[in-house]
Amino acid sequence: MRGETTSTSRACGAVARADRPCLLGYPRAALRTWVPSYLVHATSTVHAPSEDSATASDTVPPRSDSKTFARAVADLKDGFNRRELWLHLGWQDIKQRYRRSVIGPFWITISQGITALGLGLLYSQLLDTSISTFLPYITTGFIVWNFILGCVTEGTETFIANEGLIKHLPAPITIYVFRTVWRQTLMLAHNFLIYLIVVVVFWGAITKHGYTISAGGTPQPGLSWTALLAIPGFFLLALNAAWLTVVFGIISTRFRDLPQVVSSLINLAFFATPIVWSTDILEKKFANAASWRGYVAELNPLYHYVQVVRAPLIGAEINWHSWVVVGGLTVLGWSLAMVVLRNYRSRVSYWV
Numbered sequence: 001m002r003g004e005t006t007s008t009s010r011a012c013g014a015v016a017r018a019d020r021p022c023l024l025g026y027p028r029a030a031l032r033t034w035v036p037s038y039l040v041h042a043t044s045t046v047h048a049p050s051e052d053s054a055t056a057s058d059t060v061p062p063r064s065d066s067k068t069f070a071r072a073v074a075d076l077k078d079g080f081n082r083r084e085l086w087l088h089l090g091w092q093d094i095k096q097r098y099r100r101s102v103i104g105p106f107w108i109t110i111s112q113g114i115t116a117l118g119l120g121l122l123y124s125q126l127l128d129t130s131i132s133t134f135l136p137y138i139t140t141g142f143i144v145w146n147f148i149l150g151c152v153t154e155g156t157e158t159f160i161a162n163e164g165l166i167k168h169l170p171a172p173i174t175i176y177v178f179r180t181v182w183r184q185t186l187m188l189a190h191n192f193l194i195y196l197i198v199v200v201v202f203w204g205a206i207t208k209h210g211y212t213i214s215a216g217g218t219p220q221p222g223l224s225w226t227a228l229l230a231i232p233g234f235f236l237l238a239l240n241a242a243w244l245t246v247v248f249g250i251i252s253t254r255f256r257d258l259p260q261v262v263s264s265l266i267n268l269a270f271f272a273t274p275i276v277w278s279t280d281i282l283e284k285k286f287a288n289a290a291s292w293r294g295y296v297a298e299l300n301p302l303y304h305y306v307q308v309v310r311a312p313l314i315g316a317e318i319n320w321h322s323w324v325v326v327g328g329l330t331v332l333g334w335s336l337a338m339v340v341l342r343n344y345r346s347r348v349s350y351w352v
Contacts, residue, residue, distance in 0.1 A: 072341035079174030090182035108190045129214040132205035141275040150184040155245030156252040156259040163352040217280030223315030233308035243337040253351035
């Protein structure tokens with residue numbers, strides 16, 4: 001027995017130099033002879049091609065439909081169909097903000113009224129205009145502007161603010177878009193009470209045919225049944241607010257500096273938009289040189305957004321090109337929003 005072991009070890013040492021390594025004291029050649037063939041095939045990493053494997057390699061895996069317009073449209077439709085959820089969440093946002101307050105959400109109305117009254121009195125004196133026609137103008141513009149402002153600034157943080165729900169509630173992300181727009185609509189409804197008060201107080205001034213917003217300005221037709229055009233105007237405004245919330249909200253989840261950038265620029269846009277001043281001021285101030293300055297307002301899309309709602313409410317002249325501009329921006333904006341939804345909708349839960 002000892003002799004056989006010694007000879008085997010010598011053989012292993014000799015073969016180990018030529019064919020390393022030796023396993024368990026036996027040369028590799030011996031293992032090839034002793035190990036059953038089925039074990040070698042079971043542990044080998046090289047397999048001979050078979051008909052099954054060839055067929056499997058030829059099979060193309062199904063294409064994922066997570067980045068398709070169909071899924072983006074389905075997310076939009078499912079989010080809208082769950083309106084009982086986002087209607088409740090939007091109303092709860094208002095209640096939570098003014099919880100334990102005596103007046104409650106009507107603090108929105110009071111603060112808005114004080115601001116509009118203060119700005120109206122101030123700018124009517126600075127611009128030498130009649131308070132009876134200028135206050136309804138600035139009040140209505142300020143109400144519409146605050147809706148736009150809320151949708152833009154809060155829209156950038158729509159998904160960031162709803163991080164907990166997005167990670168734990170399996171729901172379409174457009175629910176949070178509708179929640180933001182609905183919350184701002186409720187705030188606008190509270191502020192609309194100020195408009196009703198102003199209209200009652202200055203009814204005689206703004207219903208007179210040919211009244212002017214500023215001294216020497218363009219004559220206006222006066223308040224009439226055309227005020228109903230503010231309803232489709234607001235509908236277009238809400239549609240644009242929705243696509244802005246989708247685009248800015250998704251981009252902000254990836255680039256967290258965007259909300260601060262938007263907040264800085266929107267304050268500048270307020271003074272560049274005819275809200276506390278009218279386009280008549282340009283004609284009165286610069287006379288014949290006001291033609292090119294008028295394009296400053298006409299090329300400002302925010303002016304057209306405000307005008308499609310404000311002009312009918314105060315009986316001002318309705319510029320139909322503003323409706324064309326807003327309609328075109330609605331189509332372009334939603335086209336962009338659908339592309340963003342298609343490509344990045346599934347990544348929002350990872351970015352927040």
